[in-house]
Amino acid sequence: MRNIALTVITLVIAVLMVLSGFIFYAGMVQKRTNEAVNWITNSQNITNQVRAIAILDYKSTASIKDHLLSNGNIPLEEALLQDSIQQALQHLSGNRHNTASQQGYLQAIQKLLLQRRHTKLQMVTMAATHPAKAQEMVVSPAFTAQTDSLRELVATYIQAEQRELLERNNNDSSYTTWSFRVTLIISAFMLVLLIGEVRYIFKLLFRIKTWSNQLLKSEQTFKRLAEEAEPIIYKSTIHGFFTYVSPRAEELTGYPNTTLVGKHYSLLLEDKEFERLKTFYLQQLENGDEYSSLRFEIITRTGEKKWVEQLAYLLTGDKGRKEFECIVRDIDQEYRKEQHVQYLQKRLEAILDNMPSMMFVKDMPGNYLLVIINEILDFSKIKAGKLEVVSEPFNLREVMNSTVFPLQLQAREKGLAFNVRTAENMPAELLGDAVRLRQILTNLIENAIKFTPKGYVTVTVTLVSADKNNSGVRIGFEVKDTGIGIPADKLEVIFESFSQSHKGNSRDFGGTGLGLTICKHLIDLQNGTLKVESSPNTGSVFYFELPFTKNPFPRPHQQDQPQSPSTALPLRGLSVLIVEDNRINQQVAYYTLKKGGCSRIDVADSGMAALEILSTKSYNCIIMDLQMPGMDGYETTRAIRNNGINTSIIALTASALDGERERCLQAGMNDYVSKPFEKEDLFRKIQASTSNSNDQGPQPEHRPGPAQHLSNPTGGDNSTPPPSNTGREEKPPISFEFIHQAVAEDEVKIVLEELVLTMPNYISQMRQYIEEKNWHEVGNIAHQLKGNLGFVSMHEAVQLAHEINRGVVLDNNYEEISRKAARIEELFNHFKPAIEAHIATCP
The missing domain is CATH 3.30.450.20 (PAS domain)
Known part of the structure; x- marks a missing residue:
C-alpha cells in the first residue's frame, strides 16, 4: 500500500507542477500582450502629436507669411504662434518614448521647431521696423529649407514608426502563434497525464478490490485447510x-x-x-x-x-x-515407538555387556563383538526409520583401496586368491555416502571370504551408465566367490532379519544374520538395486548398483602407487604451515607436502597471517618464504622466535644471493631449501628438523633441482653466472620433468594452469615498475618469476630473472633490466603454447 500511495502522490505532484507551469506561462503571455497594446497606443499618440505639431507649424508659418506679405493688413494669430506649438511640444516631451530611434527623431523635430519658432519671432519683431527685410526673410531659401526639413523629418519619423509598428506586430504575431501551439501541447500533455492518472487510479482500485477478494479467499482457504x-x-x-x-x-x-x-x-x-x-x-x-x-x-x-x-x-x-x-x-505413537526401540537397544547392550561371561563367547575377539554390536545398532536404526545416508565428496579409488586392503590380507591368510578390477573410465571424484558404500562392500566381501573354503574372491567395479551431461553416474559393484553357495530356496530369505543360508552357518561361521539385511536397506536408501546368483558348491555372485553424482569441484588426491607406507608417505602425521605469498608456490608446496603424507597443511599468504595462525595453532614444521611484501621471512621468523615458538622453520626461496643461508640461520631458521626444490630433499630436511629440531643445523643439499644452479647453499661465491654448457649435454629450453616429480600427476594440471593465468600479470607489473623506476618492486617480481618459471625448467628465463634480481639488490645495475624483462616476456609467450599443449595431456 505504501508503494501505491507513493505512486499516486507522484502523479498528483506531476499534474500540479504542469498546471503551475501552464498558469505561469499564461500570465507571461498576458503580460506581453498588455505591453504590446501599450506600446502601440503610445506610438500612435506620439505620431498623432508629431502630425499635429507639423500642422500647427504649417499654419503658423502661413499666418506669418500672409501677415508680412500683406504689410500687416492680415492679422497675426498670436495664440497659434505662441501657445499651441509650445503646448504640443511640452506634451510631446512628456511622453514615454518606445525606442532609441524614435527618441532621436523626436529630439531632432523638437530642435528644428524651436529654431523655427525663434526665426518666426525674429521676423515678427523685424516687421515693425524693417518690413521689407522681414518679407525677404519669410520668402528666403533658408526659411523655405527649414520648412522642407521639418516636413521631411516628420515624414521620415512617421515611416520609421510604421516600420517599427509592423515589425513589432510581426513579432507579436509569431509569439502569439508559438504561444498558442505551446499551449495546445501543454494542454494535450496535461490531458494525457490526467487521463493516465485517472486510468491508473481506476486500475489501482480494481487491483485493490481483486487483492481484497483474493485475501478474503486466502483467509477462507486457510481456515478451511486449517480445519481439514x-x-x-x-x-x-x-x-x-x-x-x-x-x-x-x-x-x-x-x-x-x-x-x-x-x-x-x-x-x-x-x-x-x-x-x-x-x-x-x-x-x-x-x-x-x-x-x-x-x-x-x-x-x-x-x-x-x-x-x-x-x-x-x-x-x-x-x-x-x-x-x-x-x-x-x-507424534504420540511415533514417540512411544522410539522410546520402545531405545529400551530394546539398551536391553541388547546390557545383554552384550554380559556376553563375555558366557561360555560360547569367551574366545571371541573384541573386534568381532564390535561388529555384532554395530550390526544390532544399525538394525535398530533401520527399524526406527532413523538410518540416513548423506551426500559428501569422496574419492572412489581411495574408498576402494582403504576397504579392500585389510580384506585382501584376510583372504591371503586363508589361502584365497583375491582380485580387484576397476574399469578405466571410472570417475574418481563423486558425491555420495562413502561410509555406507564401504559398509556394504565390507559386508559382502567378508561374507565371500568367510563362505569360501578355497578358490578365489573377485571384486569388479564398472561404470553402468552416465547422464547426457555426464553429471550423474550409475556404478556397478560385483563380489564373486567360489564358496559353498546358497540353495535356491534360500535366495529369497537371506535378506530377512537374523536369517542364515544354512542351518549351521551361525555355529560354523559366526555372525548375527543381519549383514545382508542391513546391506539391502542401505542400497534401497540410496535408490540402488541388489541382485544375487548362486548355486550350492559352485559359488555366489552379489551384484549391486548405486547412483552417484560427479563432484563438480573435485579435490586433488594422491596418486595410488605401490609403495610401502614408509617410503610413499615420509611425512605421515606431520602438520605443516606454509608461509608463501605466491599462489603457484603455495600450490606446489601444498600438493608436494600432501603427497608426502602430511596430516594437516595450512597456508598463510603473509607474515602477519602466519603470526595470527600460530597464536591459535601449533605445527611440527613451518615452511617460510623469504621475500614477501610487508613482513618478509626474516622478520616473521624473528617474531615467531620472540613469541617463544620453537617450531622448526625451513626457508624456501628462489633467492641465490651471497650470505642468504647465513641470514636465515641468524634469523632463527633451522634449514634452507632453494626453489624450485626436489621433493625428496624437502622431505628429508623436514624429517631431519622435526625429529630433533633443537639440535639440527643446516643440512647439505641433496641434489640440485631445475634452476637450482643459481644458488650455492653450501657457501661460496654466487656472484658470477653459472658456467656455460660447452662440452656438456645441452639442456632443453623447457621441461616438465621437475613439475611431475614434485607434484602428484593429477595436480600438475592445476599448477600449470595457474602459471599460465598469473604470468602475464607478473610481466605486466614488471613493465610498469620499470617505467616508474621502482627498482625494489622490480626485484620482487623478478624473484617471483624466477621461482615460477623454474617449475617448468625455462632455464634462460630463470637466468634472466636471477640477473634482474641480483642487479637490483646487489649491483644497482639497472641498464639491462628493461631488455632482460622484454626477453623474459618473449620467452614465456614463445613457450606458452607448449605449456598449454602439455596441460591438455594432463589427467
Missing part, C-alpha cells in the same frame, strides 16, 4: 492466550476449539512441562527467532497424556503486535 488439515493450527498472543484454534484440536485434546479460544495454553500442561515451555518460548521471543520446534507432552480433557511436536512461528500481527502461529502434530 491433520495437524492442528492455532494462534496465540505472546502471553500464551489462544486467539484462534482449528477444529481438529478437539480430536487431540478433547476440548472444542471454541472453548480453547481465550484460554491459556497451560490448561493442557503439567506444571513442570509448563515451566519448560515457558522458558523455551521466552527465549525465542528474546532472541527474535522466526520459528522453533519442540516436543512436549500434553494432558487431554480426559486426563490422558499425549506427545506432540510443535512448530512455533513468531509473527507480527495486523496491529503490529507480536503473536505466535503454531502447527501441532500428534
Whole structure:
C-alpha cells in the first residue's frame, strides 16, 4: 500500500507542477500582450502629436507669411504662434518614448521647431521696423529649407514608426502563434497525464478490490485447510492466550476449539512441562527467532497424556503486535515407538555387556563383538526409520583401496586368491555416502571370504551408465566367490532379519544374520538395486548398483602407487604451515607436502597471517618464504622466535644471493631449501628438523633441482653466472620433468594452469615498475618469476630473472633490466603454447 500511495502522490505532484507551469506561462503571455497594446497606443499618440505639431507649424508659418506679405493688413494669430506649438511640444516631451530611434527623431523635430519658432519671432519683431527685410526673410531659401526639413523629418519619423509598428506586430504575431501551439501541447500533455492518472487510479482500485477478494479467499482457504488439515493450527498472543484454534484440536485434546479460544495454553500442561515451555518460548521471543520446534507432552480433557511436536512461528500481527502461529502434530505413537526401540537397544547392550561371561563367547575377539554390536545398532536404526545416508565428496579409488586392503590380507591368510578390477573410465571424484558404500562392500566381501573354503574372491567395479551431461553416474559393484553357495530356496530369505543360508552357518561361521539385511536397506536408501546368483558348491555372485553424482569441484588426491607406507608417505602425521605469498608456490608446496603424507597443511599468504595462525595453532614444521611484501621471512621468523615458538622453520626461496643461508640461520631458521626444490630433499630436511629440531643445523643439499644452479647453499661465491654448457649435454629450453616429480600427476594440471593465468600479470607489473623506476618492486617480481618459471625448467628465463634480481639488490645495475624483462616476456609467450599443449595431456 505504501508503494501505491507513493505512486499516486507522484502523479498528483506531476499534474500540479504542469498546471503551475501552464498558469505561469499564461500570465507571461498576458503580460506581453498588455505591453504590446501599450506600446502601440503610445506610438500612435506620439505620431498623432508629431502630425499635429507639423500642422500647427504649417499654419503658423502661413499666418506669418500672409501677415508680412500683406504689410500687416492680415492679422497675426498670436495664440497659434505662441501657445499651441509650445503646448504640443511640452506634451510631446512628456511622453514615454518606445525606442532609441524614435527618441532621436523626436529630439531632432523638437530642435528644428524651436529654431523655427525663434526665426518666426525674429521676423515678427523685424516687421515693425524693417518690413521689407522681414518679407525677404519669410520668402528666403533658408526659411523655405527649414520648412522642407521639418516636413521631411516628420515624414521620415512617421515611416520609421510604421516600420517599427509592423515589425513589432510581426513579432507579436509569431509569439502569439508559438504561444498558442505551446499551449495546445501543454494542454494535450496535461490531458494525457490526467487521463493516465485517472486510468491508473481506476486500475489501482480494481487491483485493490481483486487483492481484497483474493485475501478474503486466502483467509477462507486457510481456515478451511486449517480445519481439514491433520495437524492442528492455532494462534496465540505472546502471553500464551489462544486467539484462534482449528477444529481438529478437539480430536487431540478433547476440548472444542471454541472453548480453547481465550484460554491459556497451560490448561493442557503439567506444571513442570509448563515451566519448560515457558522458558523455551521466552527465549525465542528474546532472541527474535522466526520459528522453533519442540516436543512436549500434553494432558487431554480426559486426563490422558499425549506427545506432540510443535512448530512455533513468531509473527507480527495486523496491529503490529507480536503473536505466535503454531502447527501441532500428534507424534504420540511415533514417540512411544522410539522410546520402545531405545529400551530394546539398551536391553541388547546390557545383554552384550554380559556376553563375555558366557561360555560360547569367551574366545571371541573384541573386534568381532564390535561388529555384532554395530550390526544390532544399525538394525535398530533401520527399524526406527532413523538410518540416513548423506551426500559428501569422496574419492572412489581411495574408498576402494582403504576397504579392500585389510580384506585382501584376510583372504591371503586363508589361502584365497583375491582380485580387484576397476574399469578405466571410472570417475574418481563423486558425491555420495562413502561410509555406507564401504559398509556394504565390507559386508559382502567378508561374507565371500568367510563362505569360501578355497578358490578365489573377485571384486569388479564398472561404470553402468552416465547422464547426457555426464553429471550423474550409475556404478556397478560385483563380489564373486567360489564358496559353498546358497540353495535356491534360500535366495529369497537371506535378506530377512537374523536369517542364515544354512542351518549351521551361525555355529560354523559366526555372525548375527543381519549383514545382508542391513546391506539391502542401505542400497534401497540410496535408490540402488541388489541382485544375487548362486548355486550350492559352485559359488555366489552379489551384484549391486548405486547412483552417484560427479563432484563438480573435485579435490586433488594422491596418486595410488605401490609403495610401502614408509617410503610413499615420509611425512605421515606431520602438520605443516606454509608461509608463501605466491599462489603457484603455495600450490606446489601444498600438493608436494600432501603427497608426502602430511596430516594437516595450512597456508598463510603473509607474515602477519602466519603470526595470527600460530597464536591459535601449533605445527611440527613451518615452511617460510623469504621475500614477501610487508613482513618478509626474516622478520616473521624473528617474531615467531620472540613469541617463544620453537617450531622448526625451513626457508624456501628462489633467492641465490651471497650470505642468504647465513641470514636465515641468524634469523632463527633451522634449514634452507632453494626453489624450485626436489621433493625428496624437502622431505628429508623436514624429517631431519622435526625429529630433533633443537639440535639440527643446516643440512647439505641433496641434489640440485631445475634452476637450482643459481644458488650455492653450501657457501661460496654466487656472484658470477653459472658456467656455460660447452662440452656438456645441452639442456632443453623447457621441461616438465621437475613439475611431475614434485607434484602428484593429477595436480600438475592445476599448477600449470595457474602459471599460465598469473604470468602475464607478473610481466605486466614488471613493465610498469620499470617505467616508474621502482627498482625494489622490480626485484620482487623478478624473484617471483624466477621461482615460477623454474617449475617448468625455462632455464634462460630463470637466468634472466636471477640477473634482474641480483642487479637490483646487489649491483644497482639497472641498464639491462628493461631488455632482460622484454626477453623474459618473449620467452614465456614463445613457450606458452607448449605449456598449454602439455596441460591438455594432463589427467
